[in-house]
Amino acid sequence: MTAVTYGLIAAWAILVGYVLTLVNREKQLKREITDIRAMLESGQASSAALPAPRD
């Protein structure tokens, strides 16, 4: 293999590394959004279950 080929592999390795970072970040974002939505929904459900204040 020549230096040109090694250079090519190194360049593509960087781009693939960036793609993997994007995939990882996407998973993390989705997880966080799902968690916060679930938290908000459970919070609303619990506040709806509370008895109405008396006059």
Added chain:
Amino acid sequence: MRDRLLYIAGGLAIVLIAYNLAQTAAQPREALFYIPLAGTAALAAFTALAASLLFLGSRNFQFDSLAVAVTEAGLAFSAASIVNGCFLLHAATGRWWNWDSRLTAALVCWLLYATYLMLRHAVQDPTERAAFSAVWSIFAFLDIPMVAATIKWWRSVSSLRTDWSGARLWNLVAMILVGILLTVVRMRQEEARRELDSLRRITHAI
């Protein structure tokens, strides 16, 4: 519709990359990938400049998302071109780095755009963050003509011809397609991050 277009662009990019890799294996030439990588990075920098100017003019956060997405993708292409350049330099001179004018100018450019991303992490307020980032992106773009000028001013190490024909042109097309894909994916993430921030604000308000 947008997803379908993305898949088509991705498929085209894969076909072009496979074709180019086969061509490179058959006939290795040094500038076949270095110049398209750098060209894509320069195009990304130009797009970031346009998006930053549009954001400052309209205060539309879609342009801020585009600017950060294209800057990050361009930074990856720029890093790939610098590393590729180091390998070419090693093949020509036996040294990994010798402060060659093009490599140095490209490194300075990379550092300027890396600072852009660091700046975004440093500012908390979304509007201030977007405005500061846009101004920094415009400032960073000033280095791009210098990088281009170094190619003309100092012809060092290997004289890379810039004729856009055959495999090199197709490489540029493939890289741009990959760049568009990465930018769109990153833009979606930025929008998701904005949604996450608003959800967090709601949580704090409750």
